[in-house]
Amino acid sequence: MKSEFLRALPVIEELEKNGYEAYFVGGSVRDLLLGREIRDVDIATSAPPEEIERIFPKTADVGAAHGTILVLMEGEPFEVTTFRTESAYENFRRPENVQFVTSLTEDLKRRDFTINAIAMDKNGNLYDYFQGREALSLKLIQTVGSPEERFSEDALRMLRALRFSSQLQFSLSEDTLEAICKLSGLLKHISVERKLSEFDKLLSGKSAVSALHLLRDTGLIDYMPGLAMPSNRMDQFLARTLSASFGTAQRWALLLFDLHPEEPEKFLKQWKMPGKTMKEILNILFFLNERLKKSWNEELLYKADEKTVFYTESICSSQPDWKSSIGPEEAVRRYRDLNIHSRNDLRINGDDLVCLAKKDPGPWIASALTKIEEEVLAGRLANSAKDIERWFLQWSNRAEM
Ligand code: ATP
Numbered sequence: 001m002k003s004e005f006l007r008a009l010p011v012i013e014e015l016e017k018n019g020y021e022a023y024f025v026g027g028s029v030r031d032l033l034l035g036r037e038i039r040d041v042d043i044a045t046s047a048p049p050e051e052i053e054r055i056f057p058k059t060a061d062v063g064a065a066h067g068t069i070l071v072l073m074e075g076e077p078f079e080v081t082t083f084r085t086e087s088a089y090e091n092f093r094r095p096e097n098v099q100f101v102t103s104l105t106e107d108l109k110r111r112d113f114t115i116n117a118i119a120m121d122k123n124g125n126l127y128d129y130f131q132g133r134e135a136l137s138l139k140l141i142q143t144v145g146s147p148e149e150r151f152s153e154d155a156l157r158m159l160r161a162l163r164f165s166s167q168l169q170f171s172l173s174e175d176t177l178e179a180i181c182k183l184s185g186l187l188k189h190i191s192v193e194r195k196l197s198e199f200d201k202l203l204s205g206k207s208a209v210s211a212l213h214l215l216r217d218t219g220l221i222d223y224m225p226g227l228a229m230p231s232n233r234m235d236q237f238l239a240r241t242l243s244a245s246f247g248t249a250q251r252w253a254l255l256l257f258d259l260h261p262e263e264p265e266k267f268l269k270q271w272k273m274p275g276k277t278m279k280e281i282l283n284i285l286f287f288l289n290e291r292l293k294k295s296w297n298e299e300l301l302y303k304a305d306e307k308t309v310f311y312t313e314s315i316c317s318s319q320p321d322w323k324s325s326i327g328p329e330e331a332v333r334r335y336r337d338l339n340i341h342s343r344n345d346l347r348i349n350g351d352d353l354v355c356l357a358k359k360d361p362g363p364w365i366a367s368a369l370t371k372i373e374e375e376v377l378a379g380r381l382a383n384s385a386k387d388i389e390r391w392f393l394q395w396s397n398r399a400e401m
């Protein structure tokens with residue numbers, strides 16, 4: 001058994017010792033069977049939430065109402081979820097309340113796709129009541145039960161179908177695809193936070209471009225904030241080469257570059273992204289635009305930081321029509337070669353200037369430092385206290401501050 005599962009084994013054993021059933025379920029079993037890297041190992045159990053909390057000394061309530069408790073085993077967190085059904089759906093969203101059940105089959109039945117509805121016990125035996133393994137071998141995304149029913153219960157599943165097709169490079173089964181085309185409008189009931197989480201994964205998947213084609217062809221795109229732009233802009237993005245090494249922020253930045261909304265910040269705000277992520281995306285977008293206007297020069301490199309230079313230039317070098325790229329490594333080398341990387345690197349500071357000039361502090365300090373930065377960056381002035389002092393005295397005489 002793989003180490004990711006072995007580490008979670010004590011959780012299963014402990015639940016069984018207390019008379020409950022417990023299985024590995026969902027993404028981890030799917031990824032194990034596909035030979036993909038396994039991320040979080042989720043566990044489903046017949047134990048009700050309060051029993052899980054009683055059995056394990058260290059737990060955190062991450063959604064007891066939905067039956068999910070985080071169990072900490074030697075510092076590592078495992079999501080343990082009580083077998084449940086989701087019967088009363090309201091407004092095409094997952095219900096506020098769930099019903100706990102005692103059978104694994106019932107629990108697997110409420111899961112979205114057959115590939116996500118396989119369970120595995122502690123001995124590695126598989127419980128595959130919905131032909132999930134067959135779907136894996138056919139590379140198919142197929143709902144558990146009637147797609148129309150399942151998408152009407154929770155419309156987010158339509159977007160999840162596309163994100164799994166992007167991540168796994170799978171196709172949608174015919175009836176699953178048909179149902180999405182028919183019911184795409186239901187996506188309007190889903191919160192932007194849930195859409196964002198799936199869209200981030202869709203955009204980062206290996207088949208992002210095909211999944212985006214599907215997003216458009218099924219009509220789901222109309223319910224994705226800002227994406228239903230004039231279609232030639234999306235066409236431009238769909239013709240891109242998205243290198244596997246691109247992170248989510250780079251992908252968003254390139255998407256924004258092609259869609260060129262009037263106000264990129266407003267565009268991202270509609271998605272309710274965390275401020276930090278938004279800043280990172282807008283930063284890459286800014287340097288992408290600048291870099292394409294003129295190549296990297298000292299001034300532009302200085303405004304950026306090493307990571308942004310790397311990210312921006314990797315995007316440029318992967319686009320066949322932006323051939324002039326020097327490549328990310330070379331761009332980073334040039335960045336590192338800058339004489340200074342921030343004002344703090346100057347061998348002189350504002351206080352020194354005040355002493356030298358024998359003048360009261362004022363806005364002149366900032367303009368003097370900016371000028372010194374420019375000179376040092378361009379290599380016209382050495383970054384030594386003596387040289388800068390000499391230069392400053394001459395400059396202040398000339399500038400008659
Ligand atoms: P990832 O590797 O990206 O985490 P995952 O399959 O684990 O993929 P999650 O969103 O973490 O996906 O969900 C865990 C499991 O819960 C799924 O495999 C699926 O069985 C079930 N599930 C999640 N969301 C839904 C939903 N909206 N409707 C039905 N079942 C769902």
Ligand code: MG
Nearest residue numbers: 026027040042
């Ligand atoms: Mg998961």
